[in-house]
Amino acid sequence: MRSLGSLCITTAVLGRFWAILYIGGRKNAQIMQEGPYSICRHPLYLFSTIGAAGFGLLLDSLTLTVVFGLGAFAILSLTARREEAYLRATFGAAYDDYAARVPRILPWPWLFHAGPGVELNLYALRRNLADALVFIAAFPVAETIRLMHQAGLATGFGIF
Template sequence: MSSPPRAMPVNQLIRVNILRVAFVLTLPLTICAVSPWSGPLREIMDVVGIGLVVAAVLGRFWSILYIGGHKNVTVMQDGPYSICRHPLYLFSTIGVLGFGLMLGSVVMTLLLGGLTLAVLSITARKEEAFLRGKFGLTYDAYAVRVPMIVPRLSGFKTEATLTISVPHLRHNLMDALVFLTFIPLARLLEHVQAVKVLPGFPIW
């Protein structure tokens, strides 16, 4: 009898394209949404949003320090990978939540963050089908101990030394810096709403 076909690594380009399409579909709502909040509360939302975007960049950078050069080669279980199995997806979601807060809308924050988390969760499950097939009981034990995306900080551990892949680090740094474009983009959208180029409506 022939053996069943082995699961293949997930094509990450598909994930990226799905997120791009989702962003384009929500763009009209994002452009026309006017923040109903003002004063100190609006400023706090903005500051927290910027903080989350910066945390996303640093978190993705931190994650690639560990996984760069080791992806699909070994089951990484240290550093950010000791608190959740997909920290890159965790920090990506955090960055999108920050963008929503900078827009000044709780609804947009939950919508954009929830949509991102849903797409990345589906991708994570597909990735894990491959990882379970390749690493077997080792990955099963890891999955039992460490949550998928929502982190468990009490599980943090790391070795004293770390082998870093500079090419992977450089590539991910560019990917992570893309999240910083959320800050000027939010400012641009705020300006568009202020000059009333397009009809706007409040979204809480």
């Protein structure tokens, strides 16, 4: 389970960087429809959900995997709805057309398409690095909890 959790968290970090390369500083300024935004409208939320579930896997707990994964998905789905209200008000029919073709968070990989390049925004990448550190911090936190559990210091937690 820990190996799968590590894979999920690595996927979350790399996936978030992939999405940031495309959206850069253009969030809410245009409708991004290429790269990860061609397979789902909110790839940052997709990868964050994968990372949250990965943390549960790192803790060797299917219960926490489901709670963290579904919890993140539910919260981020609500956030996406609020963002989409703004995008519909800003871009009108163009956003409606995009939303009709591309799913909100769960990806449809066969829709993937990308242009010849992406515009690099170092500020957006730096900001995403700070967000990625939350997921990277899952490794030492999970290991500390595992060691505490092995030492008998976390035996009261029935979810592990």
